[in-house]
Amino acid sequence: MDQERATQSPSTSTEPVRSRWSPKPEQILILESIFNSGIVNPPKDETVRIRKMLEKFGVVGDANVFYWFQNRRSRSRRRQRQIQAATAAAATSGRAEDLQHMTAMSMHQYPYSNSEIDLGFGSCSNSSANYFLNGTSSSSQVSSFLLGLSSSSGGCESNNG
Amino acid sequence: MDQERATQSPSTSTEPVRSRWSPKPEQILILESIFNSGIVNPPKDETVRIRKMLEKFGVVGDANVFYWFQNRRSRSRRRQRQIQAATAAAATSGRAEDLQHMTAMSMHQYPYSNSEIDLGFGSCSNSSANYFLNGTSSSSQVSSFLLGLSSSSGGCESNNG
DNA sequence: CTAATATGAATGAAGG
DNA sequence: CCTTCATTCATATTAG
Numbered sequence: 001m002d003q004e005r006a007t008q009s010p011s012t013s014t015e016p017v018r019s020r021w022s023p024k025p026e027q028i029l030i031l032e033s034i035f036n037s038g039i040v041n042p043p044k045d046e047t048v049r050i051r052k053m054l055e056k057f058g059v060v061g062d063a064n065v066f067y068w069f070q071n072r073r074s075r076s077r078r079r080q081r082q083i084q085a086a087t088a089a090a091a092t093s094g095r096a097e098d099l100q101h102m103t104a105m106s107m108h109q110y111p112y113s114n115s116e117i118d119l120g121f122g123s124c125s126n127s128s129a130n131y132f133l134n135g136t137s138s139s140s141q142v143s144s145f146l147l148g149l150s151s152s153s154g155g156c157e158s159n160n161g
Numbered sequence: 162m163d164q165e166r167a168t169q170s171p172s173t174s175t176e177p178v179r180s181r182w183s184p185k186p187e188q189i190l191i192l193e194s195i196f197n198s199g200i201v202n203p204p205k206d207e208t209v210r211i212r213k214m215l216e217k218f219g220v221v222g223d224a225n226v227f228y229w230f231q232n233r234r235s236r237s238r239r240r241q242r243q244i245q246a247a248t249a250a251a252a253t254s255g256r257a258e259d260l261q262h263m264t265a266m267s268m269h270q271y272p273y274s275n276s277e278i279d280l281g282f283g284s285c286s287n288s289s290a291n292y293f294l295n296g297t298s299s300s301s302q303v304s305s306f307l308l309g310l311s312s313s314s315g316g317c318e319s320n321n322g
Numbered sequence: 323c324t325a326a327t328a329t330g331a332a333t334g335a336a337g338g
Numbered sequence: 339c340c341t342t343c344a345t346t347c348a349t350a351t352t353a354g
Contacts, residue, residue, distance in 0.1 A: 019349070020330050041342085063243065067331060074343070075329085181334050181345070228335060235340075236333080 021064045026057040026142045031068055033146060040073055056141065182225045187218040187303045192229055194307060201234050214306050 023031065030053060034042070042050060047065050054060045184192065191214055195203070203211060208226050215221045 022330085022350080064330080068329095070342080071329065071331085074345090078344085179346095183334085183346085225334080229333095231339090232333065232335085238339090 021060060023054075023060070023064075023068070024058045027054045027060065029142055030054060030057075030146070031065075031072075035069070035072055040069065040076075042069060182221060184215075184221070184225075184229070185219045188215045188221065190303050191215060191218075191306060192226075192233075196230070196233055201230065201237075203230060217302065217306070 031050070034050060039046065042065075047062055047069075051060055051062050051065045054065065192211070195211060200207065203226075208223055208230075212221055212223050212226045215226065
């Protein structure tokens with residue numbers, strides 16, 4: 001399942017005629033990590049910072065980042081609502097089998113399944129945040145960003161109180 | 162904040178029952194023309210007049226018109242701001258490549274055209290405002306409105322005081 | 323090739 | 339005026 005389609009050959013043209021932005025796997029990884037760290041609605045300046053990170057892996061604009069989070073929030077919320085509605089319906093009908101149906105149908109949004117991607121944005125485990133890495137050059141670059149973010153984002157407090 | 166609730170009848174059997182107003186092409190043409198004529202923030206009474214024009218092409222409420230202009234203003238400014246920012250950034254770095262980034266993400270608002278629609282609202286050319294027409298029944302109806310507006314809107318001053 | 327799905331982008335509506 | 343949410347459109351990708 002190689003999805004590196006973002007870099008297709010423009011067949012001797014000046015531009016790959018991309019009608020819309022296709023986030024690279026590394027970019028998606030970063031975005032998902034940020035989202036799962038709790039930053040689901042980054043303010044303007046934060047969006048700019050995120051875009052600058054992503055730009056290291058491919059061309060991207062602030063608007064793309066803005067749309068990504070907007071869609072992510074919306075679809076996350078929608079999924080939740082669906083599950084809730086189905087659960088309520090199943091509970092009303094009183095049949096446990098219906099729960100199976102709804103579970104099966106409500107999780108084909110991201111190829112990452114329901115296991116949320118968490119690189120330690122919200123858990124201050126920057127020293128062990130690279131446990132998922134193996135040797136891909138791109139992944140190591142992503143890790144650098146994430147590790148850097150952990151400290152610059154101010155999410156990790158050494159002393160509490 | 163809401164000036165008036167849009168009165169939409171979803172009881173139409175022939176349509177997919179829209180939960181929200183979808184402006185018809187003719188309505189968009191009219192709205193765009195008015196906006197581009199310089200009327201970007203019509204007062205209450207102007208809004209009512211505009212709504213009455215639009216009603217010839219489909220159900221629409223004052224609130225719809227109000228929201229349309231509000232969103233149009235907002236998004237027009239946002240686009241402009243984004244383009245300016247990207248242009249300034251490219252100028253600062255002095256690299257032409259940055260302009261590519263900007264181009265890749267600059268969103269187009271309406272599929273009708275990137276250049277602003279101008280039918281002559283602001284240039285007093287009501288007699289030649291129909292140069293764009295060809296024979297579509299809808300278009301000719303729109304032209305009637307636009308021509309009528311040119312005089313009723315008071316955009317053309319024959320004598321300057 | 324066509325249908326279904328995933329998802330970037332656009333926009334009507336609302337809240338503040 | 340600004341941001342945000344829910345819906346919808348458009349298109350790229352994948353399944354049949």
